[in-house]
Amino acid sequence: MLATLAAALQMHDRLNLPKDPYGAMMQMGDRRTAIPSDWKGESISVLERLGCRATNPVIRARLCDIAWFLQRNLVQTGHQAAAAYLATARGLCDGMIADATDGQVPGVWILTLQKALRRGLQICMQLRPADPELGELEAFIFDAADQFEAKGNPRALLAMLTLAYDFELGDPAAYAGRIEQAATQQGEGGPHITTDALVLAAKAWRRAKDTDGHDRCMMQASEAMVAHANSINQAFSASHFLQEAINLLRGLRSPAAKDRKRDLRIDLIRMQAAAEDEMGVFEHPADLTKLIEWTTEHTNGVTLLDGLFLLAAINRPKSISDLTTEARRNIVDHPLTAMFGVQQHDADGYVRFRAPGASPGQESPEALEHQIAKQEEIHRQVVVEGQIKIVIRNLASHFPISEGDILPLCRESPFVPTDLSRTYARGLTAFFHGDMTTALSILTPLLEASLVYVLKGHDVDVVRHDEEAGTQEDMTITQLFKNLRKELDDIFGDAITGDIDRVFLARSGPCLRHAVAHGTMHDQTPYMPDAIYACWLILHLCLLPLFDRYKQLRVGTDSQEPAAEDGVSVSDAAGEI
Incomplete structure (x- = not known):
């Protein structure tokens, strides 16, 4: 009996999830502490009887709450739980019930008070009828708010009025001004508490x-964030809070708000420019000796044709499902990395991508995208430094690679438009010669042309109609991935289209297409691992349809077929577009 009582009282409350308010306090592998679903049948009746007999309102509230949560036909038990939570709140205010942690963290009893009232209201909102407990809880909240206001306790006042807003109690016009006034008195609570309170007041208004x-109120909240940004000596961190100040003004239509938003945007650009001096490089060394030795061994003595196909087969893009599974596993293994929000900045300090933080057990698409982008960035660096560069260096040391060597392959490839084979050959030759600026500048725009070419060959409509101007033109690569992603996946497979998206288009990645098209890349960009991998990916797409013909060409030859990564032969890497 005591074990049952202890297990029920030690569950972790999650009042932000009113339909699943309790979870395990601790979980390690396949072992965990108690959760509500552990009680079934007669054990629920035991909880109910223990709750009804308990004299302590805290224990009575928890046990009756769990019994009612598990068996909703116990309506009277639900009413008793709500009444017990109200009694707990009264005891906290009267000093009859003490929060054990209040001595360590002064004022934490206010959060305990708010939590008890919140759970009581959540139960009432699901009971039919909700009274009399709902009326009693509402009256207590406003009476407590009056007392806290008279005592000059803005923190406790805000806790009560927050409940009034969240559960739509009373007239918002009667307490919106009180929230606003209490928010301005929260200076000692820090800028974030002040801002949150002002936003709450704005919602009430x-x-x-x-x-x-x-x-x-929204203007005041924005100014609180501006003051906080100006108090920080680091431009990089200050720019984040200045962006938050701008976000708070979004949607305000008054001339004053628009003028202020324009001024803050100018300040943000200046601050982001100053943040460039604060950026640094964090390195984590990795030993690629064995991978380089393996690659060198398998490229010795190959012909130029074998070397080109070996290079094209040296890596295979991973499927979306595999990457997602790996990313989720990394988040589970390292939950702290997913709990904090992420901002990616470009070289000028501008925010390029945002991913909000997520609590354990939750998952946001942006956080998952960031995790995949991070692990793929590491993968590209390993492939480039440990394999691609080694193969190219070996070929360059044995063969004087010219456009004439590459042109026949470009002409045969169904990925290369017939009128662009020479341009493709020039870009790929520059890639083999190490002229990465030329290679990246030529090959990146050609990727868009090839995707349009292949889609047209599969009878896919890629024409975009401008009804106002009465003109027609082919979709850009961004529009192709937005409107025709399914068709691209059907033709190329989601592994390849996903790789193209992450390398050339996605804001969470290097976004090379935007950098090349709009001239935002710097002199070092083409020589970075992401750019080298991008050029390799285009080579991979060019030669991929030719692997079957390459295998047929090698049939009957005595030479040993070179192997690709993980012992896979280049012939086995064949596929068709």
């Missing part, structure tokens, strides 16, 4: 249909 009050 909006619910009361007072646009002026809403805009005034």
Whole structure:
């Protein structure tokens, strides 16, 4: 009996999930502490009886809550749970119940008070009828708010009025101004608490249909973030909070708000430019000796044709499902990395990509995208430094590679448009010669042309109609991936289209197509691993349809077929577009 009681009281409350409010306090592998679903049948009745008999309102509230949560036909038990939570709140305010952690963290009892009232209200909102407990909870919240306001306790006042807003209690016009006034008195709580309180006041004014009050509070919240940004000596961190200040003004239509938003954007650009001096490089060394030795061994003594196909087969893009599975496993193994939000900045300090933080067990598409982009960036660096560069260096030391050597392959490849084979050959030759600026500048725009060419060959409509101008033109690569991603996946496979997206288009990656098309890359960009991998990927796409013909050409030859990564022969790497 005591073990059951202890297990019920030690569950972790998750009141942000009212339909699943309790979870395991600890989980290690396949072992965990108790969760509500562990109680079934007669054990639920045991919880109910223990709860009804308990004299301590905290214990009575928890046990009756769990029993009602597991068996909703126990309506009276639900009412008892709500009443017990109200009694807990009264005991905290009267000093009859003490929070054990309040001595260590002064004022934490306010959070405990708010939590008890919140759970009581959550239960009432699911009971039919909700009264009398709902009316009693509402009356207590506003009475407590009056007392806290009279005592000059803005933190406790805000806790009560937050509940009033969240559960739509009372008239918002009657307490919106009180929230606003309490927010301005929260200076000692820090800028974030002040800002959150002002945003809450703005929401209350909006619910009361007072646009002026809403805009005034949002302007004040923005100025609180601006003051916080100006108090930070680091431009990189300050620019983040300045962006938050701009976000708070989004949607405000008054001339003052628009003018302020314009001024803040100018300040943000200046601050981001200053942040460039604060950026640094973090390195984690990796030993690629064995990989380089393996690659060197398998490229010795090959012909130029074998070397080209070996290079094209040296790596295979991973499928979306495999990358997603790996990313989720990394998040589970390293949960702390997913709990913090991420911002990616370009060389000028501008925010290029954002991924919000996620609590354990939750998953956001942006956080997953960032995790995949991070692990793929490492993979590209290993492939480039340990394999691609080694094969190219070996071929360059044995063969004077010219456009004439590459042109026949470009002419035969169904990936290369017939009128662009020489341009392709020039770009790939520059890649083999190490002229990466020329290679990247030529091959990146050609990728778009090839995708359009292949789609047209599969009878896919790639024409974009401008109805206003009455003109037609082929879709850009961005529009192709937005509107025709399924068709691209059907033709190339999601592994290849995903790789193209991550390398050339996605904001979470190097975004090379944007850098080349808009002239934002610097002199070192073409020689970075991402750019070298991008050129290799285009070579891979060019030669991929020719692997079957290459295998037929090698049939009957006495030479030993070179192997690709993980012992896979280049012939086995064949595929068709």
